[in-house]
Amino acid sequence: MSLIFLPLPAFAQTAPTAPAGQEQETIVLNPFVVTADSTSGYYASETLSGTQLKSQIRDLANPITVLTEEFMRDIGAVNYQEALEFLPSTREFKGDASDTEGVTNRTGTPYMVRGFRSTALTNNFFTSRIKVDNYNTETLTQSRGPNSLLFGLGSVGGGLDATAKQGRFSTNSYGAEVRFDSEGSKRISVDTNQILIPKKLAVRFAALSTDQRTPRDLQYARRNSAYINFTIQPFKNTTINLNAEMGRLEESVPRSYLAxxxxxxxxxxxxxxxxxxxxxxxxxxxxxxxxxxxxxxxxxxxxxxxxxxxxxxxxxxxxxxxxxxxxxxxxxxxxxxxxxxxxxxxSISELTVVPGVNFPLDTMVPGPSEHFDTLYDKYSASLQQKLLEKTYLEVAGSYEDVFNEDWQPITxxxxxxxxxxxxxxxxxxxxxxxxxxxxxxxxxxxxxxxxxAKLERRDTVTKQFRATLTHQFDLSGIEPINGFDLGKFSVVAFHYYRSTDSYFSQPxxxxxxxxxxxxxxxxxxxxxxxxxxxxxxxxxxxxxxxxxxxxxxxxxxxxxxxxxxxxxxxxxxNRLNPVYAPETTKSYAAIGQWELFSRRLILTGGIRQDDISSKNFVFTQNPVTKLFSNRGEGAFSPATESSVKNYNFGAVVRVAKWLDVYANTATNTVGAGGTNYNIFNERLPDQEGEGFDLGLRGFFWDDRVILKLNYFSNELLNRVSDPLRDGAIGIEMARQNGYVERYLEGMVLNGFGDKVAGSPRFANYTGNQLWSDVESDKTEGYELEATLNPTKQLRILVNVSYNDSTLNATYKFTRPWFDQYVKPYATDAAIRAPIANPTFNATRTIGEYIDGMARRLNYHEAQIGGSRIRGNNWIVNLVGSYAFDEGPLKGLRVGGDVRWRDANTIGYPEVAGTFDTKNPFKGAESFITSAFASYSWKTKLLDRNTNWSVSLRVRNILDDSETYPNSAVDYGNGVPHYLQRIYVQPRTYELTAGMRF
Structure with missing residues (x-):
């Protein structure tokens, strides 16, 4: 886990006063809770995503975007996947060099932020393997840049945190919502809040049943989940939250590429x-x-x-x-x-015609037999206590048990x-x-x-605990210079513990x-x-x-x-080795924030140390069959211990009441894990990230218009990657039948074994018997966000991102291996000529394997300094709505959204065996627009005021559903030959109805 210094909240600010006759829903000054009325339209003024403690977003020097309830409603998002494409510098994960087919998008929770794959998805800042859904989520917040203070083992690009719903003491409420679409999708959710003891005990219950469909025949994503929260305030300065959730996710989700x-x-x-x-x-x-x-x-x-x-x-x-x-x-x-x-x-294209067979491009090849099931139980609890006048303590813990079963009759x-x-x-x-x-x-x-046929099973139990103590010192009475006081100084210390026990097998x-x-x-x-x-x-x-x-x-x-x-x-x-590598992390962090000169300058700093212990279970392998045993049969290798430190420093300068200037720098570290090895059969080094942000924020017309401009630079060293398995140029290396193993085999069979003595063979690798390598990447860019709430009726949000993602280094270990074991013999005719293994391939020589490996190395090393494949430079999002609050149209709300992506880099021309990275092949632009109209009204139901709503949404109005290429190679004449093609969902219609009383 990583370590970091980050901005700290201003705890002295008092929570806004509740309207007359309405009880406040949180304890005043509680720094662990964001007040319900800190949100206006598309903008939220407070967040916990600076340091896990309440602070004004203006006080934080790192870029944060909060997806408010109104915003999520207007884009029609019910889960985090549907919201990703509307965030700055963010897009869905559709594969990279380490996962060319986007497999992880099915089995995990990845997305791309600033050109880096991120899996930093947390619930109340506890890591989770369960996808976030609105049915039990209060807010969804993105923090971009390295921020391991929040996410620990996370991406240098950033992460997402979801805040779970809590009981409220204002009033009892009951609600339900149903949603259908033109493809046969069905969704129903309920949300209730019941006060059991006024001001003391409230219970929040939410449940969901959904069956999401698409135009792709046989595709579905079903979820049945239930959630309950008990919010308890036994004493004036004490708040206890108890949460429990359980459910099942059953999916038949094809990869986004065509067959x-x-x-x-x-x-x-x-x-x-x-x-x-x-x-x-x-x-x-x-x-x-x-x-x-x-x-x-x-x-x-x-x-x-x-x-x-x-x-x-x-x-x-x-x-x-x-x-x-x-x-x-x-x-x-x-x-x-x-x-x-x-x-x-x-990929199959419109030009592919199979005689006598109707093969639509969107065919889901595995058909009805493939499925991915997840059963889970989640529990969490927190105690928030005011100890002294300006001293607060939070103790929190979580337990998550997730069982995945991925059945693949067609891998x-x-x-x-x-x-x-x-x-x-x-x-x-x-x-x-x-x-x-x-x-x-x-x-x-x-x-x-x-x-x-393959059956992948993963059983993961994650236990987490943290204790946070914060105190504020009031130094505002000290003025070294008239008018420039020493303000307030807040300190935070926390301890975090995580234990992950995960067993993975793929029989x-x-x-x-x-x-x-x-x-x-x-x-x-x-x-x-x-x-x-x-x-x-x-x-x-x-x-x-x-x-x-x-x-x-x-x-x-x-x-x-x-x-x-x-x-x-x-x-x-078990032909492949099961993976069992339990890991524990103990983290310690100290953070300080100093509000100087009547809050004209806010300085923040933090440091985090993570002590990581991991051990790899070596499974027994039958000496004859070479099959691996199941869980419990084998022994642990010696534990690997490491300790890392990370930091964050930030400064916000209030130039004027309406203008802020900020700067932030941070690092993070991600452990490579106990089962990732390089070609020398050595454990891979940890990933190291660093980055900085420089920006301006403008607040106009009582915060009804907010502008943010940010420049950033993020770099990641030692990113675990598998360009070795990228088949874009027709060569796979890190496989049992890959070029490396066949080369070594050919050298031994032809009497040249002494020249490759010392190089591990495929059977020697531990972990899952596949070796990997690392790359280093850098992304520089700009992010412009404009949030406009000019009237109570009108909402507009625009964000424009430019990301220049480049490859800085690759093949950190494979290139030295090649130079040691292959390059000295690359031109030796006596070695090149023999058939490597006549039984396996009667014509392929050792020289062909040498040339193939050299070609793969050259292909990826030529990309150093060039644009990263599959990345968009420009991302533009526009969302808006207008609500009529008087006249014959009262209750009507209309709006829509537009998303534009420029053509991404998908490959490079090849000239005489060399690759031209200055003139890359480009894919296709993407332009998707949607619109909605909703109507709401009130009636009496069972002597209670009841709010009703109905909404019709049209997604992809222009029906821009043509597949677009995602990778390409040179056809041989400087013209691209398109490889993988991405499926685009055509126009769909969606009807939503809801009621709350």
Missing amino acids: YDSVSAWLSSPLTPFNKANRIDNLLVTSGSTTARNAARNLITGVTQGFSTTNYLVYIMNAPELGVQNFKWKSRGSEVRVNGNNQNQT RGDYEVFIDPNYYLPTQLASNNPDPTKPLNPYFGVPYVEGN EEMTSTSQLTTGVVGDTQNQIRRRYYLLPGQPVHFPALDYRTATINQTANASVPGGVIPAISSGFL
Whole structure:
């Protein structure tokens, strides 16, 4: 966890007086609670997101944006994902170099802030793995820049904090809201507040049931949650809050990219189907020479390609009577070949036409079988106590238990549509074919989807505790210079403790009877690949499949030679190492804020120390099968202890009543974790962030018009990244069958093992048996925010952001490894010439692997100094509404929003093997606009005044739903070849109705 110095609140300010006849809802001067009437329209004047304590936003030197209730209502947001795109320098996470397919967006809570991926999502400043929803949330606040005082292990870009609803002592209230849309979505929420003992005990209850749909067939996001809060004020200066929440999130959410295309190369080839076919049959597999097999394979560059393993166990779901077959030496349709490389990340486009199959671009390939389930329980409690006149104490704790189950019959790396070029099924012989011009494979030339079923499970228990003590010294009576007093000095000290116990496993479907003579089961050649052919009249997605009933058992068919029908007993086995790395963090922080010269100058400073202890559980691995054991079988490696310090300094100068100037600088540190290793099998270093903000704030017409202009610079060192697995240029390195492992294997098999002695092999890596590397990034930019509440009826918010995100360094460890173990032999003809492993690939030489690794290094290192791929420079948001409060239109509120993004950088031209980062390829601009009209009125219900409302919203009015490219490579002539394409949801209609009494 990180350490930081940050701005501190002014505790001497008195909470605004409640209107006559209305009880105040919080204890006066309580620095741990923001008053309910500090919000006006789209602007909130107070926040806890400076130092976890109440302060005026004007007193804080770091940029903060509070999403008020009115603002969230006007943009139609019911959760944090729907609000992200309206924040400065912020956008949804759709993948980066470490997660090219945006997988984390499904399994976690990430988003992009100032060019950096952030997972800093907190509830009342306690970290949480549960997505924020409005049903039990009072406010949502974004703090940009490094702010580990608030978020601890967080992003240098910033984080979000949600404040949970609390009981109120003003009045009892009961409300409900329903929402439907044109895609079949349904949402209902209730919110009640009941005073049990006046001024002493209030209970707040909220519940939610939602089923969110989109135009993408079979996609849904369901949530059923319940929340309860007890707010207790047993004594005048004591407030106790008890919270409990439980629920389930069930989702079938596809990645944002379209399915990949491995059919166009086959379809567009001018060769006849017969000449494109792989005509190898069972006899050649069983007894033919390698030369004969290779000749019969008839692999055509850019049209067909070979399987990557000798054994390839396939279960055809259209024809289960065939059983599991060993597709030995069978080829498949090839990905598009561009600039000398197969592009396995090329998305299907409008130009892709699969004969006889209706394959819409928005097809959800896994179909109805895929799901991501989350079961959770959350509990928290806090005690806020006034000890002395200006001394306050808060003690708080939280407990969160989250169980995730991610069922993937088609793993996200397999979102690919192939064509079957095999002339015969593995069980057939060419000699039995009465007409050699006709295939003995009924699926010859038929497209299919295929994947190795995987079940990812994560059970995480997080315990957190903090104690905060604050005191204020009044020095205003001291005036060294007439008119310039020493003001007030506030000090805060807190201790924070967090314990995270998380167990993660990813069993995949494999045969428990090894197909290898070595007896090794934990090899990709023992995976069961489930295949589904896309036939006319059948769905274009994978059929429903329940992992609990997915087991396959078959006996070998000895009448078929070559083990084509082998003995199979399938199950979900741990081929990859489970991950269990409990971590504890103990943090200590001291903060000071000095309000000088009648609040003309406010200085803040803070320092935080985090003592982190983590240990990695080394699971037992069977020496024969190479499978890993389950939880509890193994032993912990020695704990890793570290201690880091971070700081924050800020200053706000009140130049005039209406103008502030501020400056802020801060650092943060994020632990790399106990399971991330580099290519040398060493733990990765911690991520280190630093940044500063300089800005102006103007407050006009009694704060009805507020302008903010901010310049910032944020830099992150040692960002855990995986450019090694970025397939944009057709090369993957950090895999069991990746270029690095195959190079090392080839060197050993060809008698050059002494030259690579000392380099770890794939089986040597701990953690999840994948190695990573680190990058360093920097983002500089500007943020302009304008909040206008000129009248009680009119609301306008505009923010404009410019982010210049660049790559400063990459391959911190892989480049030295390459220079040590590869570069000395890169031009040695005797080493380059031999086939690396004839069994794996009969044609690929050691030299080809060397060239492939060099190409990957050059590709990413060429980006140093250039714009970060997938990042937008310009982000513009406009939100507004007008409420009629008199005349025939009284009760009507109309408004809308506009979001514009410039074309993002998606790749670089390649000239003679070098990459031109000064003239990057660009994607497409994005322009989305929405509008709403709502009407509210009052009636009597059960002798109570009841407020009713109904709203109609149209999202994406212009129906700008054309997919846009998110990455590209050079076609070979300086023209971009688009790879991944992002799905855009078309126009939808939404109806919301609610009542409160």
